[in-house]
Structure formats: C-alpha cells, structure tokens
Amino acid sequence: MTSTRIKKKIANHGVAWEQAFGYVQAVQVKDTIYISGQLSHDGDGKLIAPAALDAAGRPIDFNQMEDQIRQTYVNAKKLLAEFGATLEDVVEETLFVLDVPSAFAAGSKVRKEMYGTDTPPVASNLIGVSELAFPEQIVEITFRAVVDIPTAP
Template sequence: MSTTRKTESHGVPWETKYGYVQAVQHRDTIYISGQVAHDGSDLVAPAPTDADGRVTDTGNTAAQMRQCYANAARLLARFGASLEDVVDEVLYVVDIEAADAAAGPVRKEAYGRPDPQVASTMIGIPRLAFRELLVEIKLVARV
C-alpha cells in the first residue's frame, strides 16, 4: 500500500463479512463508503418491516440521515477533516418523498449552514443492505 493512502473503519461486523473499509484517503481526497445509521453495534432508528421484510413506515428517515452524517463526520475527523471538506455526496434512499422532506433540514444541520456547499445527488432504490435501512450516504472530501 502506498504511503499516500490511509484507511479507516468503524469496526462493525459487516466490514469483515463484506470485505471493505469505511474510508480511504489517497493524497488530498478522502472517499467515504456509504454510511448507514448505526452506533457501532446496532442500527439506529431502524424502519419497521412487515413479515416479508418490506419497510412499512419511512418516518425514521431524518433520524437515519442524522446518524449517517454523524458517522461520516467521525471518520473524517480521523483524517483531520470535517464535513466542511465534503465536495460531493450521494444519498441512496428507499423513499424519495420522505428523503426529500428530511434532506433539506438534516443536511443544513449536518453541514452547519443554510446553503451546504456540496454537490449532491439523491437516488431512489428498492432497498439497502439491511431491510430496516432507509438511507445510505456516500461522500467525497478534499483536504
């Protein structure tokens, strides 16, 4: 591995199971893997699901978004960076309407300004890695 590359992880079981790290810094760019709502061991604000595993309520979208940004901020801090250094983000969501309603306030709160200076894309998808997840956020930061 090059000396210009550094990696970080949260230590959650799925990193080893799937085989990846949460963040890679290569030169002046930090690539953050899709962050989901967990506290290091358990999912945070999991969505309720029915007997078939389908989400029945997307009311926890904002809470999950907040946790995704908190997890990303924690990773960035390990590189001496912050959400202020983010230049691009992609939000993968299972309900576009719920995510659109939550994203404005949550993103402004996370970035600490009324006009986050970050390119942003939101993509609706049928489901995420865990059925109880409503959102996953991938980021790129420059330092």
C-alpha cells in the same frame, strides 16, 4: 519498469460487516477522502432508528428517515475526523434512499443542520433505490472530501 504504488490511508468503524463484506469505510488518496456508504448505526453496529418491516421484510413507512440521516452524518463525521477533516471538507455526497419524497423532506432539514448553513456548498445526489444492505435501513450516504495537503518547503 518502475512501479509506484498509491499511498492509501484507511479508516473503519469496527463493525462486523466490514470484515464480512471485505471493505474499508474510508480511504484517503493524496488530498481526497472517499467514504463508503454510511448507515445509521452506533459504535457497536446496532442500527439506530431501524424501520419497522412488514411480513415480506419491507419497510412499512419512512418515518425514521430523519433520524437515520442524522446518525449517518454523525458516522461520516467520525470517519472524517480520522483524517483531520470535517464536513466543511466534503465536496460531494450521494444519498441512496428507499423513498425519495420522505428523504427530500428529511434530508433538506438534516443537511442544513449538519453543515450549519441553508445552502451547503456540496454537490449532492439523491437517488431512489429498491433496497439497501439491511432491510431496516432506508438511507445510505456516500461522501467525498478534499483536504489541503501541506507541500514540502
């Protein structure tokens, strides 16, 4: 029996939760790059624009949605660059959000800004969820990109 393994290239941010949960931020298999759910953190893993929480540990409001979405795209761009890719290579994204109306308003603005066009050529999903990995986080975005791989002559 012949066994062939799929060659994978991986990338991480180097934040603590990668090791704690045991996963990589991005993996490329052939021409496709799969990016794990991205959060709005800086290079040290500190959350950017964390939501204020009530006594029960739930977000009080969703005013930070735009800033969190923007930083999440910044983090995705860093990962894509590890593979020589950009947002232009993204074909699908999924936004997991705690509040759909605020995410729709903020996301429509930030997506146009990040992709540099009023109609990004990206299949997009916006899904409301009850909670995310960190209580202060109100949005998480996954990405899938496809890149051209030169063929051997």
